[in-house]
Amino acid sequence: MGSPHFSRRSIFTLLTGGVAAAAVGEARAGEIGTLPRAWPDGAKAAVSLTYDDGLNSQLDNAVPELKRLGWKATFFLTETNAHWRLADWEGLAHDGNEVANHTMTHPCALAGYSAGRFQSTEIDRMEGYLDQNFGPDRARTFAYPCGYLGLGRGGRHERYARYRRVLERDGVVAARTTAGGPNRPEVAAADPLHLHAFEPTYEADGVAPAIRYLNETVAQGGWAILVFHDVLPAWRTDGDTSVATHNKILAHIAGLDVWCAPMGQVFDYVETRWGRPA
Numbered sequence: 361m362g363s364p365h366f367s368r369r370s371i372f373t374l375l376t377g378g379v380a381a382a383a384v385g386e387a388r389a390g391e392i393g394t395l396p397r398a399w400p401d402g403a404k405a406a407v408s409l410t411y412d413d414g415l416n417s418q419l420d421n422a423v424p425e426l427k428r429l430g431w432k433a434t435f436f437l438t439e440t441n442a443h444w445r446l447a448d449w450e451g452l453a454h455d456g457n458e459v460a461n462h463t464m465t466h467p468c469a470l471a472g473y474s475a476g477r478f479q480s481t482e483i484d485r486m487e488g489y490l491d492q493n494f495g496p497d498r499a500r501t502f503a504y505p506c507g508y509l510g511l512g513r514g515g516r517h518e519r520y521a522r523y524r525r526v527l528e529r530d531g532v533v534a535a536r537t538t539a540g541g542p543n544r545p546e547v548a549a550a551d552p553l554h555l556h557a558f559e560p561t562y563e564a565d566g567v568a569p570a571i572r573y574l575n576e577t578v579a580q581g582g583w584a585i586l587v588f589h590d591v592l593p594a595w596r597t598d599g600d601t602s603v604a605t606h607n608k609i610l611a612h613i614a615g616l617d618v619w620c621a622p623m624g625q626v627f628d629y630v631e632t633r634w635g636r637p638a
């Protein structure tokens with residue numbers, strides 16, 4: 361800790377036509393709090409589909425259905441997995457999907473890390489990998505590996521505060537956990553590094569939990585973030601989703617009056633509409 365750190369976004373702004381970029385930022389900042397607090401086009405709620413770990417099965421078994429529906433999603437990559445099919449992930453990003461940071465190697469036991477070592481080996485390096493392969497102009501979002509929110513040693517609040525500082529230093533604007541009810545937009549705008557999400561098939565390959573969660577989200581006018589891992593012809597173990605169940609969940613979403621968009625895009629909208637004026 362301690363060394364001065366500029367977010368990649370601010371460095372990018374400085375390097376590439378900073379005047380125009382700054383003007384856009386100012387206009388946007390001026391809009392905060394003045395626009396109607398409603399989802400686009402009268403939608404009743406928002407849904408973001410997120411796919412973790414950079415798994416080949418997502419490219420092979422989930423992306424075709426997303427393409428068929430014309431939807432974009434968020435893919436939280438680790439370098440460890442993504443490098444196997446980098447060209448496919450690049451194609452996905454080129455098509456308008458979000459690729460974002462899920463660390464280099466997906467460590468889940470974080471007690472032994474100092475903030476500095478975790479930042480340099482897992483967060484900073486992954487941001488660099490994503491910048492190098494996908495360009496610097498992308499959503500700065502993050503998904504906590506294993507949904508663990510504590511970094512290093514100490515009490516729960518201390519470990520979480522340490523983790524957040526690491527993310528903030530790298531310019532991460534929104535981070536997703538793997539628990540909690542549908543996001544209320546005003547809460548998401550106020551606490552963006554603690555976005556709730558739901559793993560609909562984590563314990564069993566069924567559609568019912570997803571339907572309950574989505575219907576609850578619509579009833580609240582909230583924002584559902586769904587988490588998927590391997591999408592396979594048949595469910596094998598915790599975390600998997602069968603192709604049939606995955607496609608049924610997406611079909612249910614298609615029948616709802618919701619806005620389905622990547623996490624960073626929805627967050628951007630939420631921040632503009634529900635964020636407090638600076």
Ligand SMILES: [Zn+2]
Nearest residue numbers: 412413505506
């Ligand atoms: Zn993961």
